[in-house]
Amino acid sequence: MLSFKDLTTSHLAPQTRQLDNGRIVCLSGASGSGKSLLLRALADLDAHGGDVYYDDIAQSATPAHLWRQWVRLVPAESQWWADNVNDHFAQPPAPADLKALLLPETALDWTVSRLSSGEKQRLALLRAINTAPKALLLDEPTANLDQKARRAAEEWLLEKIRANGWPTLWVAHDEDQILRVADQFWHLENGSLICREHA
Amino acid sequence: MELIEISYFELMLAGLLVILLAAVSWWARLGIGHRFLIAAVRTVIQLSLIALVLEAIFDAEGFLWIALMATVMLLVAGREVANRQNRRFARGQSFAIGTFSMFLSGFSVTLFSLLVIIGPDPWYSPQYAIPLLGMMLGNTMNGVAVSLDRLTQSAWEQRAVIETRLMLGHTWQDAIGYLRREAMRSGMIPTINAMATAGIVSLPGMMTGQILAGTAPALAVRYQILIMLTIAVGTGFGTMAGVLIASRRLFDGRQRLRLDRLQAPGKGW
Numbered sequence: 200m201l202s203f204k205d206l207t208t209s210h211l212a213p214q215t216r217q218l219d220n221g222r223i224v225c226l227s228g229a230s231g232s233g234k235s236l237l238l239r240a241l242a243d244l245d246a247h248g249g250d251v252y253y254d255d256i257a258q259s260a261t262p263a264h265l266w267r268q269w270v271r272l273v274p275a276e277s278q279w280w281a282d283n284v285n286d287h288f289a290q291p292p293a294p295a296d297l298k299a300l301l302l303p304e305t306a307l308d309w310t311v312s313r314l315s316s317g318e319k320q321r322l323a324l325l326r327a328i329n330t331a332p333k334a335l336l337l338d339e340p341t342a343n344l345d346q347k348a349r350r351a352a353e354e355w356l357l358e359k360i361r362a363n364g365w366p367t368l369w370v371a372h373d374e375d376q377i378l379r380v381a382d383q384f385w386h387l388e389n390g391s392l393i394c395r396e397h398a
Numbered sequence: 399m400e401l402i403e404i405s406y407f408e409l410m411l412a413g414l415l416v417i418l419l420a421a422v423s424w425w426a427r428l429g430i431g432h433r434f435l436i437a438a439v440r441t442v443i444q445l446s447l448i449a450l451v452l453e454a455i456f457d458a459e460g461f462l463w464i465a466l467m468a469t470v471m472l473l474v475a476g477r478e479v480a481n482r483q484n485r486r487f488a489r490g491q492s493f494a495i496g497t498f499s500m501f502l503s504g505f506s507v508t509l510f511s512l513l514v515i516i517g518p519d520p521w522y523s524p525q526y527a528i529p530l531l532g533m534m535l536g537n538t539m540n541g542v543a544v545s546l547d548r549l550t551q552s553a554w555e556q557r558a559v560i561e562t563r564l565m566l567g568h569t570w571q572d573a574i575g576y577l578r579r580e581a582m583r584s585g586m587i588p589t590i591n592a593m594a595t596a597g598i599v600s601l602p603g604m605m606t607g608q609i610l611a612g613t614a615p616a617l618a619v620r621y622q623i624l625i626m627l628t629i630a631v632g633t634g635f636g637t638m639a640g641v642l643i644a645s646r647r648l649f650d651g652r653q654r655l656r657l658d659r660l661q662a663p664g665k666g667w
Contacts, residue, residue: 242565243652263653268567278562280576330567 200254201241201270201334201366207248208236212390214249218334218366223357225377226370228387234370235275237387238336241368242272253333271332275339275370277323279311284322292325299355300325301348316343321352328359335360335367341376353380401611413438455524464522468505468531475500475539482543485550485660487647492546495643499542503636504534507628515624533604533625534632537589541633542640545585549644550660552577560655570649578645585637589630596626 202217210233218224228234240247243263251258251270258266281287285307294304300321314322320343327335340356341349357380360367371377377384386393416438420431455463479496486492508531512518518526553560553574563573596602605622609615650656 244561244564244654246650246652246654264564264567264569267565271567272565274558274562274565276558278559280559280563326566 201251201368203241203249203251205249206237206240206251208233208240208245210236210390211240211387214392216385216392216394218368219382220366221361221364222382223360223367223369223380224383224385225381226368226385226387227372227377232387233390234387235338238272238338238368238370241336242267242270244272268330269333270336271327271334272336273323273327273338273340275342277319277326279314279319282310282312284309284311284314287322287326288329290329292329296325296355299351299358301351317345317348320344321348324352324356333365335365335369337367337369339370339372349376356380413442452524452528455528459524461520461522464524464527467524467528471531471535472497472501472504475535478539479543479546483547483550484663485547485554487550487644487659488661491647491659492644495640495647496539496542496546499636499640499643500535500538502639503632503634504531504538507632507635508534511624511628529604530625530628534629537629538633538636541585541589541637544588545581545637545641546644548584549577549581549641550648552580553645553648553655554657554660557655557657564653564655570646570653570655573655574645574648578641581641581645582637585641586634589633593626593630596622602626 200217200220202215204215205213206215207213226234226237236245239245241251243251243258243266253261253266253269258270261269279287285291288307291307297304297306302318302321302325306318306322309318311319320340324340337356341352344352353376359365369380371380384395386395416435420435423429423431423434451467455467476493476497479500480486480490480493483492487495508527511530512521512527516526516530521527556577560573560577564570592600592602602622602625604625605615605618608618608621613621647659648656
């Protein structure tokens with residue numbers, strides 16, 4: 200379980216909420232409302248008020264890099280630093296995962312410069328779960344995907360999240376997608392989170 | 399052998415050549431004459447003034463005067479390091495990092511050369527101490543300035559990559575490691591190249607000067623080797639200290655990338 204108590208960012212008044220194991224909370228809000236800032240605060244990438252907990256372990260009491268190994272933020276734009284895709288993976292991903300994301304097994308041998316934005320996004324999702332996180336923060340994880348790849352990525356993510364019991368916060372704009380994946384729904388407006396059971 | 403005296407009149411003949419070049423440049427409209435003349439005048443004035451200072455210090459022979467001179471050289475070099483940064487750390491921290499790094503490496507390597515290797519009497523004898531420290535600081539300054547500028551500039555440009563690595567749970571050292579290596583390399587390359595081409599492509603200035611002054615080439619070369627090795631070590635440690643301190647300053651205690659500690663280009667320090 201991932202929870203936060205009196206969390207504040209430059210765009211957020213003190214909020215206390217929790218994310219349950221294996222459940223997906225979709226987060227929406229106008230652009231500039233501070234969705235990404237909330238995700239960054241949860242991953243401790245920005246200074247923030249209040250504290251965040253994984254079960255009963257406080258973020259502030261955990262070394263920062265260890266916390267980010269647990270609480271995995273996947274940003275909307277993926278970044279790659281080495282020339283080849285496989286240099287970004289600690290261990291090779293399961294062939295089944297590649298297949299579920301409609302990627303060929305040779306995708307790992309590709310050079311980063313030839314990746315399309317959709318391929319980058321799916322490989323970034325694979326990379327994100329490659330090192331065994333305990334919670335997921337997804338910032339529009341399917342924004343660059345076409346209809347077919349989007350549904351495939353959604354189904355793969357749902358299955359992974361349920362199987363591993365990851366508490367998940369998923370920034371989404373598409374109402375159909377929210378209906379398909381959300382167990383709970385938060386709307387960020389004027390610095391506070393409005394919670395609903397369904398969109 | 400004695401060094402042949404040059405009179406001020408003979409120097410003026412060299413000055414005439416400068417004026418000739420400026421006139422030709424003006425005639426050909428190459429637009430460099432003006433700046434060229436100003437730079438030439440500056441050289442004459444600055445070097446004449448430093449000659450006065452050096453003569454005074456050589457006469458005084460006091461340790462305090464030499465320490466004062468060394469401190470001034472260090473602070474001017476630190477200012478120069480800060481000036482050469484495109485994105486400086488706020489509140490004079492680039493100056494502090496540069497000065498500290500040069501103090502750490504430049505001073506200790508110079509002391510080592512004076513005390514252990516050359517051994518003049520007294521050990522702070524200005525004839526040895528001032529030129530050694532000057533060459534050490536000049537080279538270390540270049541290494542530190544280039545590497546700090548490279549580090550902060552590339553961290554600025556690659557902030558998204560650095561933060562992605564942080565998000566994947568890498569430590570800050572891992573996240574900025576490859577930029578640190580790049581910065582270190584760009585600071586050290588001129589020194590490494592100078593060592594690699596010495597005597598083949600270029601005849602180093604100090605050795606040439608000593609030979610002009612009548613020193614036997616074999617001894618001049620030994621001094622030059624000593625200088626090049628100590629400069630390489632001084633530049634290496636100085637650059638290393640600068641890069642390590644500056645890269646640490648780019649992150650806070652929670653290993654967050656803190657580019658807000660850097661100023662926008664063009665702002666004073």
